Amino acid sequence: MNPLRAATLRSLAEHRMAARPPRKLANDEAMALLHELDVHQIELELQNEALVAAEGELQLAAAVFKHTADGLFFCDSRGLIVDVNPAFSRITGLAREAVLGKAPGSLSALGIHKGEFAQHLEHARWHGHWQGEVQGIKADGQVHTLRLSLAVVHDLTGQIQHGVGAFSDISHLSAHAAELDRMAHFDDLTGLPNRRRFVDRLNQAMARARRQGHLLAVCYLDLDGFKDINDRFGHAMGDLALLGVTRHLCTVLRAEDTLARIGGDEFVLLLDLADPDDCDAALARVMASLARPIKLGKHSLSVAASMGVTLFPGDDADADTLMRHADQAMYSAKEQGKNRVLHFDVQLARRAQMHREQQARLRLALVQGEFRVHFQPKIDLGDGRVVGVEALVRWQHPEQGLLPPLSFLANLQHTELDHLLGEWVLTQTLGQIERWCSQGLDLVASVNISPDHLLQPEFADRLAALLAAHPGVRPALLELEILESATVTDLNQAAATVSRCRELGVKVSLDDFGTGHSSLALLRYLPVDGLKIDQTFVRDLSTDRNDHALVNAVISLGAAFGCEVTAEGVETLDDAAELHCLGCRYAQGFGIARPMPVDRLDDWLDVWRAHPAWQGQPG
Numbered sequence: 001m002n003p004l005r006a007a008t009l010r011s012l013a014e015h016r017m018a019a020r021p022p023r024k025l026a027n028d029e030a031m032a033l034l035h036e037l038d039v040h041q042i043e044l045e046l047q048n049e050a051l052v053a054a055e056g057e058l059q060l061a062a063a064v065f066k067h068t069a070d071g072l073f074f075c076d077s078r079g080l081i082v083d084v085n086p087a088f089s090r091i092t093g094l095a096r097e098a099v100l101g102k103a104p105g106s107l108s109a110l111g112i113h114k115g116e117f118a119q120h121l122e123h124a125r126w127h128g129h130w131q132g133e134v135q136g137i138k139a140d141g142q143v144h145t146l147r148l149s150l151a152v153v154h155d156l157t158g159q160i161q162h163g164v165g166a167f168s169d170i171s172h173l174s175a176h177a178a179e180l181d182r183m184a185h186f187d188d189l190t191g192l193p194n195r196r197r198f199v200d201r202l203n204q205a206m207a208r209a210r211r212q213g214h215l216l217a218v219c220y221l222d223l224d225g226f227k228d229i230n231d232r233f234g235h236a237m238g239d240l241a242l243l244g245v246t247r248h249l250c251t252v253l254r255a256e257d258t259l260a261r262i263g264g265d266e267f268v269l270l271l272d273l274a275d276p277d278d279c280d281a282a283l284a285r286v287m288a289s290l291a292r293p294i295k296l297g298k299h300s301l302s303v304a305a306s307m308g309v310t311l312f313p314g315d316d317a318d319a320d321t322l323m324r325h326a327d328q329a330m331y332s333a334k335e336q337g338k339n340r341v342l343h344f345d346v347q348l349a350r351r352a353q354m355h356r357e358q359q360a361r362l363r364l365a366l367v368q369g370e371f372r373v374h375f376q377p378k379i380d381l382g383d384g385r386v387v388g389v390e391a392l393v394r395w396q397h398p399e400q401g402l403l404p405p406l407s408f409l410a411n412l413q414h415t416e417l418d419h420l421l422g423e424w425v426l427t428q429t430l431g432q433i434e435r436w437c438s439q440g441l442d443l444v445a446s447v448n449i450s451p452d453h454l455l456q457p458e459f460a461d462r463l464a465a466l467l468a469a470h471p472g473v474r475p476a477l478l479e480l481e482i483l484e485s486a487t488v489t490d491l492n493q494a495a496a497t498v499s500r501c502r503e504l505g506v507k508v509s510l511d512d513f514g515t516g517h518s519s520l521a522l523l524r525y526l527p528v529d530g531l532k533i534d535q536t537f538v539r540d541l542s543t544d545r546n547d548h549a550l551v552n553a554v555i556s557l558g559a560a561f562g563c564e565v566t567a568e569g570v571e572t573l574d575d576a577a578e579l580h581c582l583g584c585r586y587a588q589g590f591g592i593a594r595p596m597p598v599d600r601l602d603d604w605l606d607v608w609r610a611h612p613a614w615q616g617q618p619g
């Protein structure tokens with residue numbers, strides 16, 4: 001017995017002795033001897049109790065060793081197996097005798113990859129234990145997955161005393177995990193990768209293509225008229241047709257390409273093209289593979305598809321966006337008649353994106369009150385009297401300053417924002433007319449209305465509501481100018497709306513007359529009150545005979561149709577005199593006044609009245 005244990009035993013025995021009733025002997029020496037004998041006897045009792053307890057523990061450990069479901073193996077200090085439990089043999093199929101004295105790392109049942117086992121063992125040496133999954137081959141040749149723990153026991157000097165391994169078979173769990181993985185990444189019917197898997201592959205391919213300078217074609221493919229196939233032959237046959245399509249598409253794939261099914265009759269293809277010149281030929285091969293007939297029982301079926309393609313890195317977007325772009329191109333292919341390939345137009349998309357951004361900015365400008373209305377006076381050429389103003393919208397841009405309409409109106413064409421801005425200008429103008437009226441100023445204010453806005457079915461109703469909201473305004477003080485150079489797509493609708501507006505008492509005139517394709521048709525169909533001669537004809541009136549003739553003709557047309565004629569872009573007194581001679585009654589232009597904010601108009605009116613040269617042109 002080692003001295004430490006002997007001392008412990010002695011102190012335990014002394015402790016137990018102290019609890020006993022004291023013995024009395026006259027002789028001290030005899031007393032001491034008797035005490036020693038008692039202590040010794042107690043020590044023997046204690047040792048006996050410890051032995052009984054240890055035996056119980058050993059029996060328990062042996063029972064656990066024998067009956068546990070986990071496989072166990074014990075190694076000596078050299079790492080050789082000294083014992084295994086029955087579960088070891090049950091799981092691995094290896095008899096106890098066959099493995100005694102062997103290194104566990106040499107057993108294929110505990111790991112297919114021998115090097116890996118050595119690494120796990122090394123880890124256990126340093127950290128005391130290792131735990132993880134290993135794949136092994138059982139004695140019957142079956143592959144199984146084990147959850148394995150390795151532990152190393154050191155003695156007091158740090159030397160390895162023995163090693164212990166425990167494992168359980170989790171093959172059923174990993175098979176389940178593999179099945180879940182398959183369901184998450186592959187399409188049930190065709191076994192092709194699904195969208196998620198495709199996006200993973202696309203991301204990897206994009207990184208590779210960047211490194212290698214390759215081109216990637218992302219193709220979105222939707223079968224044409226597939227619903228008909230289902231309807232004619234039934235859903236099961238439809239499934240077979242999808243399998244047939246998959247088979248045919250697979251024939252044109254190379255190892256680096258990917259085909260995925262991402263919806264009912266929708267497939268995506270990823271083609272890796274080392275040489276960009278191969279692209280068209282590769283796409284043609286895809287379409288040709290689809291054209292091959294598919295056998296469905298006694299039927300032979302041919303399918304067609306519409307395909308949209310985008311090319312990376314020309315289309316330098318992320319994987320999801322690339323797929324969306326290819327999808328958009330596929331939709332265009334459908335719209336253009338199906339059974340064709342269309343490429344996504346990166347430039348066009350960028351312009352569309354810019355257009356959307358500018359529209360969003362303009363919408364914000366409207367919400368934030370960044371638009372302004374300026375007014376350009378219009379005079380009667382007979383007496384120089386100011387008879388009205390044209391309301392012209394400006395954008396007070398926070399960074400770029402005051403912007404003219406040409407710089408932003410094009411972005412509004414055919415959008416709801418165009419109608420909203422048009423209505424805003426109408427409201428502002430009506431408010432201003434109301435203020436002028438209250439000051440005793442009778443000015444007709446004209447507002448430009450885009451044909452698109454005019455053709456809104458509710459235009460006249462909205463105008464009536466606006467007029468009702470400004471009861472101080474005589475409707476005749478409001479004039480709508482319809483831009484003649486823009487296309488009026490529905491003349492009947494336009495004529496009906498113009499008539500209703502005039503019934504409300506509002507005037508209507510045609511702006512930029514003569515610049516559109518259908519000036520005469522408009523004049524014929526639309527019951528308007530006035531014509532405005534476009535400034536491009538007026539500008540060279542004195543030098544260009546053709547322009548002179550045209551202006552003359554428009555003035556005559558106006559007279560014939562009972563319309564008041566206004567000349568725009570009048571810059572000089574001579575032009576004003578000439579226009580008046582030709583019978584044009586009204587004029588506006590820089591020669592008279594530039595458009596101005598309303599607070600400058602009062603001053604201008606004072607100055608204008610003091611300007612005798614324009615007061616009365618020769619008639």
Ligand SMILES: Nc1nc2c(ncn2[C@@H]2O[C@H](COP(=O)(O)OP(=O)(O)OP(=O)(O)O)[C@@H](O)[C@H]2O)c(=O)[nH]1
Binds near residue numbers: 189222224225230239
């Ligand atoms: N057999 C079968 N049909 C499916 C499956 N999934 C979706 N579909 C059907 O496939 C059709 C796809 O719809 P669409 O692409 O709009 O039909 P389409 O006739 O091809 O129309 P276009 O694409 O405009 O030519 C629908 O009728 C779906 O019911 C499937 O797994 N098996």
